[in-house]
Amino acid sequence: MAVPTTALEAVLRRHPVWRGGSVAQSQVRAEPSGHAGLDRELPGGGWPAGTLTEILCASHGIGELQLVLPALAALSRAQGRIAWLAPPHLPYAPALAAAGLRLELLTVVRAPGRRDALWAAEQVLRAGACRALLMWLPRSGYGELRRLALAAEAGAAIALLFRPLLAAQEASPAPLRLALVPDGGQLSVRILKRRGAQLAAPLHIPIPRPVHAVGGALPSPVAPRSQAARPCPV
Amino acid sequence: MALCLPRLPLEARLRGRAPSEAADEPWAVVDNRSVLVCNGAAEALGVRPGSALTAAWALAPHLRILQRDAAAEAGALEAVASWACQFTAKVSLEPPQAVLLEVEGSLRLFGGAARLMARLHSGVADLGFEALLAAGPTARAALWLAQGGGETLQALPIGAIDPGPQTLALLRRIGVSTLGELMRLPRAGVAARFGQGLLRDLDRALGRAPEPRVFFQPPERFGMLLELPAPVMEAERVLFAARRLLLQLEGFLAARQAGVRGFTLRLSHRDGQPTLIEIGSATPHRDTEHWQRLLRERLEAIVLKSPAEAIRLEAAGLTLLSGASSSLFGDTRGEAEAWERLTERLQARFGSAVVHGLATHAEHRPERAWRAAAAGTAAADQVPPGPRPLWLLEPPRRLGEGDFVLLAGPERIESGWWDGDDVARDYFIAARGASLAWIYRAREGWFLHGLFA
Numbered sequence: 182m183a184v185p186t187t188a189l190e191a192v193l194r195r196h197p198v199w200r201g202g203s204v205a206q207s208q209v210r211a212e213p214s215g216h217a218g219l220d221r222e223l224p225g226g227g228w229p230a231g232t233l234t235e236i237l238c239a240s241h242g243i244g245e246l247q248l249v250l251p252a253l254a255a256l257s258r259a260q261g262r263i264a265w266l267a268p269p270h271l272p273y274a275p276a277l278a279a280a281g282l283r284l285e286l287l288t289v290v291r292a293p294g295r296r297d298a299l300w301a302a303e304q305v306l307r308a309g310a311c312r313a314l315l316m317w318l319p320r321s322g323y324g325e326l327r328r329l330a331l332a333a334e335a336g337a338a339i340a341l342l343f344r345p346l347l348a349a350q351e352a353s354p355a356p357l358r359l360a361l362v363p364d365g366g367q368l369s370v371r372i373l374k375r376r377g378a379q380l381a382a383p384l385h386i387p388i389p390r391p392v393h394a395v396g397g398a399l400p401s402p403v404a405p406r407s408q409a410a411r412p413c414p415v
Numbered sequence: 416m417a418l419c420l421p422r423l424p425l426e427a428r429l430r431g432r433a434p435s436e437a438a439d440e441p442w443a444v445v446d447n448r449s450v451l452v453c454n455g456a457a458e459a460l461g462v463r464p465g466s467a468l469t470a471a472w473a474l475a476p477h478l479r480i481l482q483r484d485a486a487a488e489a490g491a492l493e494a495v496a497s498w499a500c501q502f503t504a505k506v507s508l509e510p511p512q513a514v515l516l517e518v519e520g521s522l523r524l525f526g527g528a529a530r531l532m533a534r535l536h537s538g539v540a541d542l543g544f545e546a547l548l549a550a551g552p553t554a555r556a557a558l559w560l561a562q563g564g565g566e567t568l569q570a571l572p573i574g575a576i577d578p579g580p581q582t583l584a585l586l587r588r589i590g591v592s593t594l595g596e597l598m599r600l601p602r603a604g605v606a607a608r609f610g611q612g613l614l615r616d617l618d619r620a621l622g623r624a625p626e627p628r629v630f631f632q633p634p635e636r637f638g639m640l641l642e643l644p645a646p647v648m649e650a651e652r653v654l655f656a657a658r659r660l661l662l663q664l665e666g667f668l669a670a671r672q673a674g675v676r677g678f679t680l681r682l683s684h685r686d687g688q689p690t691l692i693e694i695g696s697a698t699p700h701r702d703t704e705h706w707q708r709l710l711r712e713r714l715e716a717i718v719l720k721s722p723a724e725a726i727r728l729e730a731a732g733l734t735l736l737s738g739a740s741s742s743l744f745g746d747t748r749g750e751a752e753a754w755e756r757l758t759e760r761l762q763a764r765f766g767s768a769v770v771h772g773l774a775t776h777a778e779h780r781p782e783r784a785w786r787a788a789a790a791g792t793a794a795a796d797q798v799p800p801g802p803r804p805l806w807l808l809e810p811p812r813r814l815g816e817g818d819f820v821l822l823a824g825p826e827r828i829e830s831g832w833w834d835g836d837d838v839a840r841d842y843f844i845a846a847r848g849a850s851l852a853w854i855y856r857a858r859e860g861w862f863l864h865g866l867f868a
Contacts, residue, residue, distance in 0.1 A: 242850030242866030246805045262754055270806035273865060274773040274785035279803065284773045284788075290761055291769050301761055310754035363849045390851060391802035391844050391867050392822050 212313075212339055215251020216386045224357070224376045228252050230312075232340065233326070233333040235355040237373075239346045241269055243363040247388040248370070249341060253313060254281035256339075261312030264305050265289045267298040269317050299325055306332035306340055313339040323352060330354045349373060366390055416528070417557035418499065418535060419513045419547040420492070425452045427491035428481050430543025431643040431656040431726070441475045446483040453478075487642065488512075491544075497633040498542060498666030502531065507554070507628040513561065515554045515628065538666070543659050554628060555620040559594070568620060569595030576616065582609050637667050637678075637730040646685070646722030650714035653682065653723060657710055660728040661703045671733060674699030678730035680710065682723040690719065696759055699734040705756065712763040779830035780838055781807065781864060801826045802844065804853040804865030811855070811862035819845035819854060819861070828855075 211225030220226045228234060228249065238245045253263055263286060265272050271289075278284055290305075292298035298318055305314050306329070321329070321344070333340035342355065349360050358373040364385060371383040420426065424444040441457035443450045448468045460475040471478055488511060496506050496514045502525065505517035518531060525531040532548050539546040547564060551557030556568055563575025571594040573586050585608070591597050597605070598617065606614050618624035639660050647653055657680055668674055677695035684690070694709050761770045767789075774788035781803070824843030831837040840855040844867070847854075853865035 240848060240850050241806060242804075242847070242852060242868050244851075244868065246868040250805075262750070268806075270866065271785075271809050272773065273781075273803060273805055273807040274775045275781075276803040276805045277773065278775050280805075284775065287773050288758065289771055289773060289787075290765070293765060293769060297765065301765075304757060304760060308753050308757040310750055310757045391804075392851070 210337070212252045212256060214249070215255070216248070216388075218384050219248075219370060219386055222372055222375075222380055222384060228313075228339045228341070229357060230339050231334055231337045232357060233330040233342060233355040234340060235342050235344060235348070235353055235358040236361060237344050237346045237349050237358065238361040239363065243361060244368050244388045244390065245343065245361055247390075248361065248368060248386065249315070250280045250282070252339070256312045257281065257283040257286055259312075260286065262286045262288065262310065263313045263315070264311045266302055266305065266314060266316040267292045267318060268315070295320065299329070302329055303332040306336040306338055309336045309338070311338055313341065315341045315343070317343045319345055319348075323354065327354045330356070366392075416516045416518045416532065416535070416548065416550045417509070417513055417554070417561040418495070418516065418539065419549075419558070419561035420495065420539075420544050421512065421547060422452050422454070422545050423491060423512045424483055424488055425454060425481070426544045427487045428484060428642060429454075429644050430491075430659055431641045432645070433652065433655050441478045442481065443471060443478055444481045444483050451483055481644075490640070493631070494639060494663055495539060495542065495544065496631045497670075498538070498663050499535070500631070500633050500670035501666045502535065504630070504670075506631045508631055509558055513558055514631075515558060517554070518550075538662075541659075541662050551620075553620055553622045554626055555616060556622075559620060563594075569593065569598070571595075573597060576620075578609070578613055578616075582613060585609070633667065633670060637664055637675075638727065639663055640725060640727045642725045643723060646724050648719050648722050650711075650717070653719075653726065654707065654711055654714055656726055657728065658703065658707055660726065661706050661710075664706075664728060664730055665701050665703045668701035668733065668736075672736060673733040674701040674736040675730045675732055676700075676734065677732075678706070678728055681727040681729070682719070683725045683727070684719075684721045685724055686721060690717070690723070692717070694763065697755055699736055701736065708756075709759055709763045712760055716764060779828055780836075781828070781842075782809070782811075801842070802853075802867075804851075805868040806866040808864055808866070811864040813859075814847075814854060814861040814863050816861065819847045819852060819863075821845045822851075825856075 210230040211223065211227035212230065213220050213227040214223065223229070236245060236248075256263060258281070263282070265287065268289065268291070272287070274284055277287065290301050292301045295318065298316070299321070302314065302316050302318070305311060318325075329340070329342065346360060346362070349358075353374070355374070357375050360371040360373055362369045362371070366387065368386045368388050369383045370386050372380045425442060428444065429442060439456060441454065441460055441462065443453035443457050443462060445451060445468055450462060450464055450466050450468065450471050452464055453462045453471075457471075457475055457478055462471045462475055462478065468480070492508060492510065492512070492514065496508055499506050499514055499516055503516050503518050503521045507515045509515050518528070522528055522531065525534065528550050532550065536546055536548055547561045549557050549560035551560050559568065559571055559576050562577065563571040565571045565575070573592055573594060574583060576594065578586070586597065591600070602614060615624060619626040641656050641660055643656055664675075664678065676699050677693060680692040680694065682690040682692070692710070692713055694706065694713060696705070696709065700706065758770060771787040772789060774786045776784055776786045778784045785807070821843045822845055825841035827841055829839045838857065840857045842853060842855045842864070845852050845854045847863070851867035852863055853867065854861055854863050
């Protein structure tokens with residue numbers, strides 16, 4: 182070909198030109214999680230895009246969303262759409278707004294059944310229309326997860342699949358798997374599986390908990406003061 | 416340019432079926448007990464247009480017969496004309512089986528006569544018609560060339576100009592078999608023997624005399640009926656027939672540079688009420704593929720109670736679509752469009768109650784401080800006064816006294832006395848197992864209302 186390759190290379194060196202071919206080899210596009218300790222251990226330095234990531238948590242309400250919120254807020258600031266698929270409860274708009282998420286970029290899909298949810302997940306991932314998909318599909322077989330993983334690779338979204346901690350014993354095609362266990366005011370994050378060397382020790386990630394905001398300390402319970410707490414009849 | 420539909424009487428009735436099913440069986444349209452048109456399968460058995468019905472049956476005992484339906488043919492011809500209006504504004508009908516297009520002004524836009532012809536041919540085939548196309552310097556020349564299938568007017572067989580059975584027989588008797596031979600006959604003699612009509616047509620074809628044509632006025636609303644030759648239950652077959660109509664709709668809209676926000680598909684059944692399927696979209700569209708995707712999702716979710724015999728597609732509320740400018744805003748615009756399409760697909764399958772956006776609402780009662788908004792609706796963010804959980808339980812779940820350990824609180828919320836749904840609650844943050852919960856105490860007891868996820 183008669184293209185002056187040297188000139189082209191000079192341009193490529195001078196400017197930070199992103200080349201499509203280079204991604205497949207080593208780099209993973211990732212969104213920093215906002216937790217420095219976690220970013221150090223995640224391949225690509227954050228939540229990887231175009232990869233199915235499994236987050237296994239002992240129960241709802243241990244700070245599992247706080248772990249991903251900083252990244253979601255960053256996506257939101259960059260006009261990225263975020264879809265919530267089959268969440269176990271209602272994602273509460275006032276709290277999401279307070280966390281810095283732009284509500285007009287959020288969509289909730291309360292898919293009626295398990296099969297419908299899987300279908301919707303594949304559609305969302307393959308459409309390439311949103312930057313992150315958060316999904317709650319507690320009972321998924323290996324084959325279904327495999328389809329999700331392929332769909333995630335077909336798209337470029339951060340695909341976060343939340344499942345119960347029990348699923349840690351099952352094999353999974355997800356390239357990245359984390360297990361979350363509450364640990365006082367922190368989250369103990371174990372990386373069960375990742376690309377590259379495995380990590381044996383759990384990470385301790387501090388996450389914001391509301392008790393600090395109110396002033397109470399987590400381990401010391403408040404005795405219910407019956408007078409103050411009793412609602413006045415109106 | 417002329418578009419001639421030789422099998423129109425048959426295709427007007429059969430195009431609701433997939434070509435594979437219709438092609439296997441011999442079909443014929445019968446007029447006055449003789450075969451008017453038949454399909455390839457019937458021709459392979461020896462049935463020819465013009466043969467008597469009894470003779471046809473002798474050749475093909477399984478021949479499926481349809482009585483000629485002149486109204487359906489006229490409707491189909493108008494449908495093709497209406498669709499063709501996207502290529503030129505000057506479309507005229509040439510009943511019974513042809514549509515004429517004046518394309519001189521459109522040739523450059525569509526990349527030349529050959530390209531335009533190829534596009535017309537495949538487009539008409541997608542609508543379910545087999546077309547013969549020809550271009551000519553005059554409308555009549557194009558029509559004759561399309562009917563006769565020749566390259567030049569001179570070489571056309573005399574039958575192509577359809578001068579009427581008596582004139583045709585007479586011409587053949589005096590040894591005229593091509594149009595060129597007819598043109599070489601002395602004018603006066605032709606006028607005396609065959610009347611002025613034949614000469615006038617000839618002059619119009621050669622451009623010696625003008626031919627005033629009435630241009631086709633497409634209707635203002637789109638409403639098209641398609642008869643299904645055999646009743647269908649399967650979504651896939653309904654979809655196939657609907658695609659024919661969607662393509663017509665696309666042509667109809669393209670002629671107006673318009674789109675629609677939705678349409679109604681009405682499935683008629685032999686007994687009882689028709690099934691109405693409403694398909695809507697957030698922004699106006701005319702793309703057949705887009706509508707077909709939405710329709711497929713909806714049809715897959717519907718179980719027909721009885722077979723459908725005909726479908727009718729109606730669309731109103733035309734909106735002007737601006738031309739393509741998709742690359743102007745780069746990636747985010749493409750992403751936004753992909754997102755919109757995705758949302759529509761999901762909503763078509765699950766309904767808009769299942770797929771929704773979120774918004775805050777200025778209300779003290781926590782369960783009313785949010786709203787399900789149409790996806791993509793912007794709303795002013797209300798910052799709540801105290802800590803709020805990321806999960807809200809709907810409805811709140813009753814708790815026993817020993818189920819939790821209080822950690823912080825209370826936050827008093829008293830509101831709603833004016834609308835009869837008043838609440839008086841003290842909210843606490845509590846540890847519940849490994850989770851942090853947002854619970855409240857009301858007169859009825861303790862309730863779990865949220866989780867700090």
